[in-house]
Amino acid sequence: MITTKALTKRFGSIVAVNSVDLDVQDGDRYGFLGPNGSGKTTLVRMLLGLVYPTSGEISVLGSKTPAHVLPQIGSMIEGPAAYPHLSGRRNLTLLDRAGSGGARRTRKARIEEVLEQVGLASVDARPVKTYSLGMRQRLGLAAALLRQPRLLILDEPTNGLDPQGIREIRELLTALNESGTTVFLSSHLLSEVEQLCTKVGVVDHGKLVLQEELAALRAPTGRVVVESPDADKIAGMLNGQLDDRDGPRLFIRHADSAELNAWLVGSGVRVSSITAERPSLEQVVLAATGPGADRVDGTA
Known part of the structure; x- marks a missing residue:
């Protein structure tokens, strides 16, 4: 779906993207992560043919020229674009007329469909300049969906949305996928x-430092986290299996949390909670990256 080989972009002496090999397969929900200034937006713009690479190769939907497959791609990069003095529907009408043509009735029905998908079905004729940031984000996503794309490329699609809106967009993207x-x-x-x-995929200072299935990155660490009011007693029972402790929380080397729980309860100690330890995505990303490139205190 998307592959790059040694993709590089330089701006003078600055290497914004440094020999990146992306691998996005058909059907993926691929999260592209990295600190500010890490090269994410530059790389995304190259995928859409908005910026030309200095060197390397790009293939999007089987084409080495992204512009040739743009009708099959829905995108929203660096915020939604719209004519601020026009309504949301008018903006979508102009965009759809320019892109797909077709019968007026069909275009109108498709516009109403995408407005409903993104939660703007009842939007009135007010101009876009009066929209909240969340409404503009929803309109930008509606524009990306107009042509029923095979591939969606989105930059911060939930920016400005409240928790309910974030969940709605997450559910929509999952359903589309x-x-x-x-x-x-x-x-x-x-x-x-x-x-x-x-x-x-995680980029840092222009380099792809991590690319993996999320399930593999969040696989169990081999430790079990136990929280108990009897933490002192448990610590004395473990015969060297205790790796770490944070008050009532114990980090124990054990392969099976259910087996450990049964043993602890059978030994007469109280267990408030027990779970296999898995790294969070935040922990994974922080371990793979250094300080953000937008720092100015000399630590970047």
């Missing part, structure tokens, strides 16, 4: 990517 649309999105909301995406 399940119906055959590959989703590629960049976001700073790691918890949202963790809930939505099946695969992640």
Whole structure:
């Protein structure tokens, strides 16, 4: 769906993207992550043919020239674009007329369909300049969906949305993906990517430092986290299995949390909670990246 080989972009002496090999397969929900200034937006713009690479190769939907397959791609990059003095419907009408043509009735029905998908079905004729940031984000996503794309490339699609709106967009993107649309999105909301995406890529200072299935990245560590009011007693029973402790929380080397729970309860100690330890996506990303490139205190 998207592959790059040694993709590089330089701006003078600055290497914004450094020999990146992306691998996005058909059906992926791919989360593209990295600190500010890491090269995410530059790379995404190259995928859409908005910026030409200095060197390397790009293939999008089987084409080495992204512009040739743009009608099959829905995108929203660096915020939604719209004519501020026109209504949301008028903006979508102009965009759809320019892109797809077709019968007026068909275009109108499609516009109403995407407005309903993104939660703007009852929007009135007010101009876009009066929209909230969340409404503009929804309109930008509606524009990306107009042509029923095979591939969605989105930059911060939930920016400005409240928690309910974020969940709605997550559910919408999941449903689109399940119906055959590959989703590629960049976001700073790691918890949202963790809930939505099946695969992640992480860039840092222009380099792809991590690319893996999310399930593999969040596999159990081999430790069990136990919280108990009897933490002192448990610690004395473990014969060297205790790795770490944070008050009533114990980090124990054990392969099976259910087996450990049964042993602890059978030994007469109280267990408030027990779970296999898994790294969060935040922990994974922080371990793979250094300080953000937008720092100015000398630590970047």
